[in-house]
Amino acid sequence: xxxxxxxxxxxxxxxxxxxxxxxxxxxxxxxxxxxxxxxxxxxxxxxxxxxxxxxxxxxxxxxxxxxxxxxxxxxxxxxxxxxxxxxxxxxxxxxxxxxxxxxxxx
Numbered sequence: 001x002x003x004x005x006x007x008x009x010x011x012x013x014x015x016x017x018x019x020x021x022x023x024x025x026x027x028x029x030x031x032x033x034x035x036x037x038x039x040x041x042x043x044x045x046x047x048x049x050x051x052x053x054x055x056x057x058x059x060x061x062x063x064x065x066x067x068x069x070x071x072x073x074x075x076x077x078x079x080x081x082x083x084x085x086x087x088x089x090x091x092x093x094x095x096x097x098x099x100x101x102x103x104x105x106x
Contacts, residue, residue, distance in 0.1 A: 035097045039093075042093045
């Protein structure tokens with residue numbers, strides 16, 4: 001199967017009656033679209049930050065511990081802590097925006 005055939009297959013499965021599922025779902029949301037998009041953005045950035053933590057840990061061990069570079073270890077530790085706290089805040093934000101988008105949020 002070529003890439004074009006795969007793309008056409010995916011589009012065919014994602015489309016119902018000429019409208020994609022995403023468009024169909026967002027058409028019902030009207031005034032809640034803003035919160036839905038904010039929730040999606042929060043989740044996306046949260047995922048990126050959470051994926052960065054293992055890379056930072058690998059650098060900390062491979063470079064900092066190997067070379068006994070204490071300032072480097074502290075710097076990477078601070079970066080990991082900042083990523084974790086930011087991911088936590090974005091996770092809470094995505095939950096809040098998801099609740100507001102569903103119309104049940106406070």
